[in-house]
Amino acid sequence: MTDPQVTDTLESGVAGVPVEPGDHICALYVSQEERDQIMLPFLRAGLQAGHTCFCVVDSSPTSQVLDELGEGIETKSALAQRQLELFADRFAPQYPQTIVCLYDLGHFGGRILLDLLRTHPKLVVSGQLVENPYYLPPDQYLSSKS
Numbered sequence: 001m002t003d004p005q006v007t008d009t010l011e012s013g014v015a016g017v018p019v020e021p022g023d024h025i026c027a028l029y030v031s032q033e034e035r036d037q038i039m040l041p042f043l044r045a046g047l048q049a050g051h052t053c054f055c056v057v058d059s060s061p062t063s064q065v066l067d068e069l070g071e072g073i074e075t076k077s078a079l080a081q082r083q084l085e086l087f088a089d090r091f092a093p094q095y096p097q098t099i100v101c102l103y104d105l106g107h108f109g110g111r112i113l114l115d116l117l118r119t120h121p122k123l124v125v126s127g128q129l130v131e132n133p134y135y136l137p138p139d140q141y142l143s144s145k146s
Helices: 031-047 062-067 077-080 110-119 138-145
Strands: 025-030 053-056 084-087 099-104 122-126 130-131
Touching: 025 031, 025 110, 031 053, 031 062, 031 099, 062 077, 062 084, 077 084, 077 110
Parallel strands: 025 099, 025 122, 053 084
Antiparallel strands: 122 130
């Protein structure tokens, strides 16, 4: 396992889409299948690189995520060594990390979508990682809400 203070570009699991430590990415999806096309390769790439992976899922049992992730990954070993941790609520430790927030568009209205766009510096759109032109830094976002 590598040091959690990663400083190199990481492979996201989506072909040709590298991410940097500290990236905060918003990925919007409309089905569990589309969610898994983003989440599972991202987790596999991190685990295969020896990185610690935290996964927060609120729309599937964590056992289901483990079953689907299992292709080519020793999930029991990764769990036992705490290289992989699955959570059913939001979780964000206080050290450099890459975060991919997945939002099912079927559960959110337009008002929430605007807030999501304003609070995530990068977006996954049709499998492409792009800089978000609607992003507002936290201070600017909070002042726009008052």
